[in-house]
Amino acid sequence: MNPINSIAEIRSLFPVLNEQVNGKQLVYLDNAATTQKPISVIDALQSYYLHDNANIHRSAHTLASRATEQFESTRELLQTFINAKESAECIFTKGVTESINLVAASYGKLVLKAGDEVLLTEMEHHSNLVPWQRICAETGAVLKFIPIQTDGSIDLEAALAIINPKVKIVSVVWVSNALGTINPIATIIEAAHAIGAKVMIDAAQAASHFKIDVQALDCDFMAISSHKLYGPTGLGVLYGKRELLEAMPPYQSGGEMIKEVFLTHSTYNELPYKFEAGTPNIAAVIAFKMALQFVTDIGHETIAVHEKSLYDAFLLGIQQSSFNKIKLIGTNPHKIAVQSFEVVGMHHFDVGMLLDASGIAVRTGHHCTQPLMRKFGIEGTVRASFAIYNTAQEIDYFLAALQKICDRIK
């Protein structure tokens, strides 16, 4: 594939960006909820159903073989993308939520006993909180939380103090979906390993913004989302170290995950199939390869530089005195191109609707992080999140629309 040279060229790969919303050109700033999909991903989804639709790993016919080859080639590229030791350590799931549920239910149940501790942060998405609440209730383990500071960063000193030999599992979000903060996971992983705990990383918001190297990080598990990484919805990845995955009992049972089935018992398949019960979302997996290719072709460094320039332009604009009604939530500078804020004097739902009237898509609400919102003493925020296809002109237009809203508040 030819190198992609300009943002205009990148935009041309995303047909949806030409949509008109309420008579205005769409300005899509809700990328942390889901990114748009490049045409290569959309074509791959269609092509699978047009030409290759067959179930994988089973039949001897040509279509089944074509589908299986494509399906497994995504796994191969994924291995390179996150630098896993082997592709069998990459398990396809429904999404990050299922990846975390899988680890909590399978690994959690395997190792947790009454009195053990599971350590999370106060900024977790409900997906990395509720599964651990449930397994702790079931096993008698106790949930502990790394506190966060007023700027939206975790208190690393407190984190290191709270990591003690009773902690068996640490599950931490790499990048906060609500605040954009990048957490110091390498330090946490090292400290957790020093006392023998295993570490799960929720990389839902990380993978589209910077390069992942699971071996360098030495994390034990990592959850990745396809749809936040320019790929289709309904698909995620669980990375796990082989020795852990092999020791873990299956999560769901049925087709594909078995080796031999007798009426009274069964033996289980090898990795990764042991954890891929049932017919997977084949089209999504095949198309996800195009998303990984898209990000690889542009390069994480180019993405990071462009997104930072957008974020800096937004921050510079919003700090002007005319925006004195905007209160930023999450001000730690070590973050991705995501900003939550309140418009003082107007509910975030109203702000979201007024922006939508101008064609601007942002997220409003609690961002599935209710404990975090409570910590800040708010119900929710407006969240703008930028991606590689956003432009400086869109930031200007967004700022102008916000200015108009602020001007209305007496």
Next chain:
Amino acid sequence: MKTINDIQDEIIADFSLFEDDMESKLFYLMDIGKKLAPMDPAHQSPEFIIKGCMSKVWVYPIFNEGSLQFEADSNTEITKGLVALLVKIWNNRTPAEILQTDLYFITQIGMGSMIGSQRSNGFAGMIQQMKIYANAFQNHN
């Protein structure tokens, strides 16, 4: 006194001034909400919250000499504008008048595209609850 349909026609005429300017329509809706008479804070209790709304909306009915009055409020301005439209149309009407109303202004002002499907459901919830109150007072008599 203006009829229910007089008021609906006025609302339609007002919104038509904005043509396709969605932002101005929303600002206008917010202004209508601002003009709503204040609600007695004692009436803003959980039992008077409309179910199914993303925002918090309270509607408190008062039955007086055969007709209904409504106190209403919301924690968001656009939703407050929505409930204010209904109060404007239905205040001081008999339960029978309320129950027989064809709220044709909703489609005529393009409410669906203005507030989206989620808020449309919430708006339908407000209408349903106000009709439930009307029905209850009608049966009570």
